[in-house]
Amino acid sequence: MTFKDSYEFLLNNLEAAGVIGGYVSISIIGFAIISFIAKKKYHKTSSNFGPRRFHPIIGSLLGAVPGCGATIIVSSLYKNRKISFGGLFATFISTLGEGSFVLLGASDEANVLANLEAYLTITVFGFLAGVFFGYLIDFFQFKSERINVQKELIVEKSSEEDQYPFIGKFIEELGFYSIMIIAIILAPSSIMALWGGGIEYISEIIYWIYICFTVICIIYYMSKLFHKQLNTSCDNTIKSTTLHAVKDVAMVVTFVFFGLFVANYIIDELIGEDKFKLWMTSSTYVVVLIAALIGLMPGCGGMIVVAVAYIDIPDFPIAALIAAAIATSGDGIFPLLAENRKDGLIVTGFGLIVAIFVGYLSLFLGFN
Numbered sequence: 558m559t560f561k562d563s564y565e566f567l568l569n570n571l572e573a574a575g576v577i578g579g580y581v582s583i584s585i586i587g588f589a590i591i592s593f594i595a596k597k598k599y600h601k602t603s604s605n606f607g608p609r610r611f612h613p614i615i616g617s618l619l620g621a622v623p624g625c626g627a628t629i630i631v632s633s634l635y636k637n638r639k640i641s642f643g644g645l646f647a648t649f650i651s652t653l654g655e656g657s658f659v660l661l662g663a664s665d666e667a668n669v670l671a672n673l674e675a676y677l678t679i680t681v682f683g684f685l686a687g688v689f690f691g692y693l694i695d696f697f698q699f700k701s702e703r704i705n706v707q708k709e710l711i712v713e714k715s716s717e718e719d720q721y722p723f724i725g726k727f728i729e730e731l732g733f734y735s736i737m738i739i740a741i742i743l744a745p746s747s748i749m750a751l752w753g754g755g756i757e758y759i760s761e762i763i764y765w766i767y768i769c770f771t772v773i774c775i776i777y778y779m780s781k782l783f784h785k786q787l788n789t790s791c792d793n794t795i796k797s798t799t800l801h802a803v804k805d806v807a808m809v810v811t812f813v814f815f816g817l818f819v820a821n822y823i824i825d826e827l828i829g830e831d832k833f834k835l836w837m838t839s840s841t842y843v844v845v846l847i848a849a850l851i852g853l854m855p856g857c858g859g860m861i862v863v864a865v866a867y868i869d870i871p872d873f874p875i876a877a878l879i880a881a882a883i884a885t886s887g888d889g890i891f892p893l894l895a896e897n898r899k900d901g902l903i904v905t906g907f908g909l910i911v912a913i914f915v916g917y918l919s920l921f922l923g924f925n
Contacts, residue, residue, distance in 0.1 A: 568768060570821060574814035575767030577625070577655060577857070578774060579747025581813075581888060582740035582806045584626030588633070589802035593795055612644030613691025617684045620651030623661065625857055628652050628889025629809060636896050642699045645893075647691030649904050650911060651683040654887035656860030659868070675867065675875055678924065679882045686883055686915050690907075732777040736803050739770045774810035781807070805892055812891035816856035824862065838870060841925055842917075844877045849912040852881030853905065855894075860885035874925045880916025884909050 607615050619627040631648040634640040653660075653676075660676040746763050781804060824833055836847055848866075851859040863881035867873045886905060894901035 566821070566825075567818075570814060570818045571768045571771045572764055573817050574810055575743070575769075575771040576747060577813050577888065578770055578806065578810035579740060579743035579767070580624060581626065581629060581809050582736070583744055583747070584624070585629055585633075585805050585809070586737075586740065586799060586802045588626075588630045589798050590795070593798040609641055609695075612641040613647040613688050613695060616640065616644035616647035616691055617651040617687035620648035620687055621680050621684050623653070623657035625652065625654045625887035625889060628654075628887035629805070629892060630889075632889045632893040632896075633805070635893070635900075641695050642900070643691035643693075643695030645900075646694050646904055646907065647687035649687075649886050649889065649908055650690060650883055651680070651687035652885065652887045652889075653679065653683065653864075653882045654857035654860045654885050656857060656864040656882065656885065659861055659864035672868065675878060678875060679879045682879045682915060682919060683882055686911055690911055694907075732773065732780070732807075733800060733803050735773050736770070736777065736806060737799070739766060739773070740806070742766065743770060771810055771814055774807040775814065778804070778807040778811040808895055809888050809891050812895075813856050813888055816854065816891075817858050820854050820856075820858040820862070834866075834870065841874045841876070841920065844874055845880050845916040845920060846913065848877035849880040849884045849909060849916055852884035852912065853886075853909050855886065855890050855905075856888050857885065860887075874920065876916050876920035876924045879919045879924065880912045882912075883915055884912035 616631055619631055621627075628648055631640060631645055635642070635645040657676060657680075660672045743763070743766060836844075838844075839847075848863045851863055853859060860881055863878060867875070867878050886908060890901055890905065893904065
């Protein structure tokens with residue numbers, strides 16, 4: 558890979574992370590503001606997200622919504638003890654992540670009906686698997702020792718803060734407002750981009766704004782990571798709520814970028830396109846297993862790769878697409894891993910087992 562190729566590879570991944578981040582910011586910030594308003598209106602701060610006995614169904618329904626927004630929202634609900642682990646797991650099982658937009662965004666009219674049928678098939682399998690295994694986990698009363706970060710976080714105004722005036726200013730003012738403003742600007746383009754659309758006459762400007770958005774999010778998140786004494790306020794105000802939401806946006810975009818960078822490098826450079834296609838056209842039983850393992854990659858990159866393979870490779874087994882869809886965790890796995898690594902790994906590991914089981918089950922039922 559030449560320097561020019563490396564530079565373009567870097568920019569392409571920065572842009573891709575920015576596109577996903579633009580959509581994710583709508584989900585995270587929007588949900589945070591709606592939750593804040595609801596709490597103020599109904600004076601509820603610790604109630605569950607609906608009756609606990611319905612959490613697996615609620616989680617599976619949310620996961621079936623196209624995109625990764627639901628997994629991020631449910632991870633936040635779980636962090637704040639508002640949904641059961643079964644509900645959380647059901648969401649991750651039923652989500653297709655951004656791979657749903659690959660299937661729903663087919664531009665070739667001949668493929669629209671076939672891709673829609675595939676999308677509905679894997680959504681049904683994911684929803685039913687999410688409900689079943691979600692209830693199974695709640696039946697065994699899985700519990701995790703986790704803390705409510707929003708409530709337990711204590712702000713310390715130490716003298717150390719004075720040692721980092723620029724970083725403090727960046728985090729509290731420049732970084733926060735930059736992310737908020739850019740997220741608002743990118744909102745229309747981000748939504749259109751999910752279906753392969755865009756605003757042509759400003760496409761070049763939007764391209765660089767996506768890149769800047771990713772870079773700012775990475776700097777913001779890294780600054781927060783290495784200077785924890787500069788934690789944002791925990792006051793129950795709209796400013797505090799959006800500060801926490803912006804921090805989550807920055808974290809997700811950062812992890813999405815690194816996940817895309819690593820995944821694309823492995824597939825494009827280490828494995829190679831020809832060898833990858835060879836794998837994807839081998840034995841159906843092998844393809845189902847490979848698809849599940851690819852879908853396991855953190856974020857939506859793995860599912861997107863398998864969805865593209867389904868569209869491009871003739872006679873690609875839909876059972877493999879189902880396995881990848883169930884194995885994928887979407888971008889919601891990043892905040893979950895950051896807040897509770899143990900639960901994140903459990904969701905990922907159990908998800909892979911369920912994905913392989915349901916994938917081969919669907920193959921047995923004739924979905925090939």
